[in-house]
Amino acid sequence: MSIAKILREEFESKRYVFDELKRAASSLDFLAQFRDSYQFIDWFKATIDPILEINYKTGALWIRNATVKGIILWTRQGAWNEWAANSALAKLITEYRDYIDDEFLNVFAHQVSDEARHFYIRTKVLKMYGGSMEDFQPIKEWADLFEWPLRCATKRLEKPYFQAKFTGAFQTVELTATVQHKGIVDNAHLNPEIWKEPYRDATRMLVEFSREIEDDESFHWTIAERVWAKYATTPEMRAEILDCAVGALELSTIAKIKRIEAAESSR
Amino acid sequence: MRAGRLEEFSEKPKVVVAGNRHCAVARLGGSVYAFESLCPHAKWPLGFIGRIFLNREGRPMLLCAMHGGVWDLVSGEGTVEGKPAPPIRRYPVEVVDGDVHVRL
Numbered sequence A: 001m002s003i004a005k006i007l008r009e010e011f012e013s014k015r016y017v018f019d020e021l022k023r024a025a026s027s028l029d030f031l032a033q034f035r036d037s038y039q040f041i042d043w044f045k046a047t048i049d050p051i052l053e054i055n056y057k058t059g060a061l062w063i064r065n066a067t068v069k070g071i072i073l074w075t076r077q078g079a080w081n082e083w084a085a086n087s088a089l090a091k092l093i094t095e096y097r098d099y100i101d102d103e104f105l106n107v108f109a110h111q112v113s114d115e116a117r118h119f120y121i122r123t124k125v126l127k128m129y130g131g132s133m134e135d136f137q138p139i140k141e142w143a144d145l146f147e148w149p150l151r152c153a154t155k156r157l158e159k160p161y162f163q164a165k166f167t168g169a170f171q172t173v174e175l176t177a178t179v180q181h182k183g184i185v186d187n188a189h190l191n192p193e194i195w196k197e198p199y200r201d202a203t204r205m206l207v208e209f210s211r212e213i214e215d216d217e218s219f220h221w222t223i224a225e226r227v228w229a230k231y232a233t234t235p236e237m238r239a240e241i242l243d244c245a246v247g248a249l250e251l252s253t254i255a256k257i258k259r260i261e262a263a264e265s266s267r
Numbered sequence B: 001m002r003a004g005r006l007e008e009f010s011e012k013p014k015v016v017v018a019g020n021r022h023c024a025v026a027r028l029g030g031s032v033y034a035f036e037s038l039c040p041h042a043k044w045p046l047g048f049i050g051r052i053f054l055n056r057e058g059r060p061m062l063l064c065a066m067h068g069g070v071w072d073l074v075s076g077e078g079t080v081e082g083k084p085a086p087p088i089r090r091y092p093v094e095v096v097d098g099d100v101h102v103r104l
């Protein structure tokens, strides 16, 4: 069975997580039960553990079975993602800067520089494998995913909601990306196919880069933790955060599976 | 809280959520262990990345593969890359007729 199909089935079997999160988001009584914002953040992470597991596998199972051709297709989408991330973030810190606290504005700017570095390295890896970005068209689910944060956050264009909703969407994707890259780093050595010459150096670079990205994405997720720690003190705010986070979690998991499907169809 | 049936658990921890409370539950043979859902090191949920095992002395240990942290599930003590890490919180478990109950 294809890896995309296995992951799709696992995703379907874990839909209950999204239902639970949606139920939580619609119950202010439930959301009032958390002692403080930290307890809310911990509950969120515990609840989404089964979804993080799928995201880990989108790295782990994929890389174990990947072909060089598949890696090229996957990396083209990846490079586009870095670009798309930065266009959303650039908009965020310019057009929407009045809705962001000073202390977070600079952290977002730091993220922009990381995403630019990711784009740089991804295109470099792509070239090492003999690929390029020529004629690239993004997968629809990824385009939707990068539109989601601003679309969701602007539903409440006011302080402090906007920044909390934005990080609910965008930074939750970073959380899933961290574990995906962890999956790649832990498993790439198990696929002899991709270590054959002349691709050995490219694969070594891909693994090193995934390790570097893993650390960056984990830092990008902590931006949400900082914003939520400060503001997720009321049930209303928690509901607003979940409103954006649930959609992002669902979209980003589906998009990763689609990306594998596209890479597999090249066999 | 009722965490589930004994046979649902394995050496791979399962994060069980009931309302706003949660914990991780894992099993080695007939022994069940319950501990906090998030790793004491950097707070990654332990379901997708944790494993429990018996060490050479036969003590139950938890490995969090996120950064290779290891915790002793009896004493709670742990290390990450050889350095002491915050202890892991453990919860009492009771198995009644194959049903696993955790006192949080």
Ligand code: FES
Binding pocket: B039, B040, B041, B042, B043, B044, B064, B065, B066, B067, B068, B069, B080
């Ligand atoms: S998060 Fe578990 S060892 Fe670091």
Ligand SMILES: [Fe+2]
Binding pocket: A082, A085, A114, A115, A118
């Ligand atoms: Fe990135």
Ligand SMILES: [Fe+2]
Binding pocket: A085, A115, A174, A216, A217, A220
């Ligand atoms: Fe990122």
